[in-house]
Amino acid sequence: MDPQGYVFLLLLLHILRAVIALEEKIIVSKLGDNATLSCIYHGRELHLKNLRVYWQIADDQEECSVVHTLISGQDNESEQCVHFKNRTQLFWDRLENGDFSLLLLNVSQSDERTYKCVVLQKTEYTRVIHQAEVVLSLAASYSQPILSGPIRNRDSTGEEVTFSCRSGNGYPEPNVYWINKTDNSHLPPSELEITPHADGTYSVFSTLKVKATSNMQIECSIENKILRENLSANYTQQKQSNGTDTESHKNLEKNGRGAQAAGIVSIVILIGLLAILTCWLRRRRSSKLVSYTDVQLNEDKGGLNSNETENWLNSLAQGMVMSGTKTSWKPVTSSISKGSVLTPVWFETFNNGLDDGTECTFSKFAHDTKLGHVADKPESHAAIQRDLNRMEKWADRNLMQFNKEK
Known part of the structure; x- marks a missing residue:
């Protein structure tokens, strides 16, 4: 082979190598999304301190073409275009594996360009080890027609x-x-x-x-x-006649009114059932309560008549034992038989309303009723007197007498 043919062959191989090394990809992204511009080198292990990575716009006619720059493992923003400020970043965990892809944030129509990635390695001399071109196409889905x-x-x-x-x-x-x-x-x-x-x-x-x-x-x-x-x-096309359309419309209205009426009737029935259930529960509850005011002591029901009760109370005495010492027997002076089932019945019946409207401290017990108040001012004296007068009127109204001896 002559020397000229050999030189031509070397030049052709060099051109082919350059063409093979230049990858071109098309990336489609939607407006407002983040786009990843791919640039991956499948070679031997790399050291970031020996690398320079340039991302730039492939069109040489642009006034500013620098998109992102990495020099010796550090981002260099000194020559980055203003349009890409704070919108680009590399994937740091992938760089040493040869992945120099660039993430472009919040893409818009002005980002729809062809981008070029160039990777240089510096050993004894600086040489290009990888380059790629990425065409970014933007799109947005149309709404349903x-x-x-x-x-x-x-x-x-x-x-x-x-x-x-x-x-x-x-x-x-x-x-x-x-x-x-x-x-x-x-x-x-x-x-x-x-x-x-x-x-x-x-x-x-x-x-x-x-x-x-x-x-x-x-x-x-x-x-x-x-x-x-x-x-x-x-x-x-759905061909309709006026008569058919009118009839369908009437049927539709009729069905609608029927459904509405059925709904109203259902609501009324439900409210009625709830009212009946509420009344039943109230009656059932009231039937379980003992009405003490309706207690009648008569001979037919096995109770005590008035004479027997009086005789029983007159012959009743009470005493007390404390620490082995017994007191003498004393006659019962209260009108309610202590220890009897009648005690709470009569107490609620006869004492009901006794303390209504009192101004002083009022204490009710089965065998003792007390009225107390601090009498340090003339107003306090008057309050005590008003409550005593109110109790006296209550006793007269209910045909009862207080046991003043107690």
């Missing part, structure tokens, strides 16, 4: 009818297709309006005018090429 069509209440076959289709919040500009589903033929839109918004997204509105048929089936399709999304809405 809303298709509006004519409502035919009579036979209008052959007349011109209008359909409208709208969608929004998508990126980039969409393709809009009108399709006749009866034969899957494409129909040209009568109007197509694409409107950009401040956040970078687009909304689309389109109309279609066609001759009406007896079985129209129209589809509106919104295509987002980058996301490979096709959203569609369909219209199927």
